[in-house]
Amino acid sequence: MSAQAATALLEPGSEHASPGGQYTYRVLGPCCRLFDREELPWPCCRLAWRSKEPSWRRVGRRFVADLASRRCPTYAVELLQPGARPTRxxxxxxxxxxxxxxxxxxxxxxxSSLDQVNREPPSRAQK
Structure with missing residues (x-):
């Protein structure tokens, strides 16, 4: 099963069923999933530490894009379940x-991506 190509954002407020159909969700808006470098093990998760292994010093940004989700769209949503409050x-x-x-x-x-002009994706900005 190959993944579909997402060419546009889901509209905020729109409701969609999950891929398995187990729940419905309302889109609040797009977001990016970040990885917190402060959660890395210190100095390493291995029991045997060798001096030639890379250092885990926290140099650089604390939050970085999560590599596992970088190629897939991520949204802030409200899960809509019958008989329960919507869960964000x-x-x-x-x-x-x-x-x-x-x-x-x-x-x-x-x-240049930090410029205010880039608040919307290219396809929406041209509309």
């Missing part, structure tokens, strides 16, 4: 892959 959470749609243009907007490392 973050889900990553691993059944979809971001198109190259959308992935560059979502997880860009370029300094």
């Amino acid at each position: 959470t973050v889900i990553t749609l691993f059944t979809e892959r971001l198109g190259s243009e959308l992935q560059e907007w979502w997880y860009s490392k370029l300094p």
Whole structure:
């Protein structure tokens, strides 16, 4: 089973069924899943430590894009379950892959991506 290519964002407020159909969710908006480097083991998770292994000193940014979800769209959502309050959470749609243009907007490392003009993905900004 191959992943579908996501070429546009899901609209905020739209409701969708999960891939397995077990629950429904309302999209609040797109977000990126970050990995917290402070949660890395110190100095290493192995019992035998050798001096030639890489150092885990915390140099650089604390939060970095999660490599596992970098190619898939992630949304802040409300899970809608019958008879229960909506629960806010973050889900990553691993059944979809971001198109190259959308992935560059979502997880860009370029300094120009911080510009206010880039608040919307390229396809929405042109509308």
